[in-house]
Amino acid sequence: MPLLTAVTTFLGASARHISGVRVADAVAAATLEAAAGHLATLGYWPHPDESPESIAGNYRRAIDAIADAGLVSSVSVKSDRLNYDWNLLSPVLQHSLERKVTVHFDAQGLVDPTLDLVDRACSLGADVSATLQSRLTRSLTDAERLIRLRIPIRVVKGQDADPGNPGMDRRRSYLALIERLAGRAAHVGVATHDRGTAAPALDMLRRANTACSLEQLRSLPRLDVLADARGIPVRAYIAYGRFGLPYSINEVLRRPAIVSWMLRDAVARFR
Numbered sequence: 001m002p003l004l005t006a007v008t009t010f011l012g013a014s015a016r017h018i019s020g021v022r023v024a025d026a027v028a029a030a031t032l033e034a035a036a037g038h039l040a041t042l043g044y045w046p047h048p049d050e051s052p053e054s055i056a057g058n059y060r061r062a063i064d065a066i067a068d069a070g071l072v073s074s075v076s077v078k079s080d081r082l083n084y085d086w087n088l089l090s091p092v093l094q095h096s097l098e099r100k101v102t103v104h105f106d107a108q109g110l111v112d113p114t115l116d117l118v119d120r121a122c123s124l125g126a127d128v129s130a131t132l133q134s135r136l137t138r139s140l141t142d143a144e145r146l147i148r149l150r151i152p153i154r155v156v157k158g159q160d161a162d163p164g165n166p167g168m169d170r171r172r173s174y175l176a177l178i179e180r181l182a183g184r185a186a187h188v189g190v191a192t193h194d195r196g197t198a199a200p201a202l203d204m205l206r207r208a209n210t211a212c213s214l215e216q217l218r219s220l221p222r223l224d225v226l227a228d229a230r231g232i233p234v235r236a237y238i239a240y241g242r243f244g245l246p247y248s249i250n251e252v253l254r255r256p257a258i259v260s261w262m263l264r265d266a267v268a269r270f271r
Helices: 002-015 023-035 052-069 086-099 111-124 139-149 170-181 195-207 224-230 249-254 257-270
Strands: 039-045 073-077 102-105 128-133 153-156 188-191 212-217 234-241
Touching: 023 039, 023 052, 023 234, 039 052, 052 073, 052 086, 073 086, 086 102, 086 111, 102 111, 111 128, 111 139, 128 139, 139 153, 139 170, 153 170, 170 188, 170 195, 188 195, 195 212, 195 224, 212 224, 224 234
Parallel strands: 039 073, 039 234, 073 102, 102 128, 128 153, 153 188, 188 212, 212 234
Antiparallel strands: none
C-alpha cells in the first residue's frame, strides 16, 4: 500500500527531529548546546488531539525545567494551539516572569491574533520574542509593529505562500524582510538552513550593527560555520514531545491529514 509505506517512512523520519518525549530530553540537548557556547529554544510538539489546557501546562513545565537547569534558553509557544486564549496564555507568561525565562511566539496559525497576544504580553512586562514569515507580504508591515515593541524578531521563510503573490522568490523575500529590520530591530534571529540566504542576511545585519544570531533546527545539517566565522551566536531549536510517536498506522490511515500536519510543522519553519 503506497500510503502505508509513505506513512511508515515519514513517522520514522519525523522521530529524528525530536530530542525525546520528555522535557528532560530537551534540557539534556540544550545543556550540550550550552557546553558548545550555543543558546537554545525548546519547542514542545504536541499530539494534534492534545487539549489547549494540557499544552499550556507543558509550556509551564518547560519554563521550570529551563530555570531549574540554569540554562539561557527560551520556550517556543504556538498560540494557535492555545486557541489564542489569553486566559491560557497569561499564566504561562506570569510563570515565565517569575522564573525569568523568555517566551517565543512561533509563527503558526493566524498572524493578527498572535500579534495581538504579543502586544498584551509586552504590556504585562514579559520577556518575549516573535517570528515573522518572509513569504507573507504583510510581514514587511508587521515588522514595523514588532520594531516599535523593541523585542527580538526571528525570521523564517514560512510554510504558506502569500495568497496575493504565491510565486514570490523565497530568497529575495527573506532578504527584503531582513533589509527592513537591519539597523532598526532590537535583535534579529536568522532562521534558515539555506546557505545562500543565511550568509547575506547575517552580513546585512552586521553591516547595520544590528544584534543577530543564526537559528538552526538541531536535527538538520547546520550552518554554524557561518556564524562562527562572523562571531555571531548560534541558537539551536530543540523539539521534543509526542510528535510522530503516538500515531498507530491504523490511526494515520483513518486520518491521512495527520501526515500533512506533522510534515508542515516539522520542517517548514527552517527551510
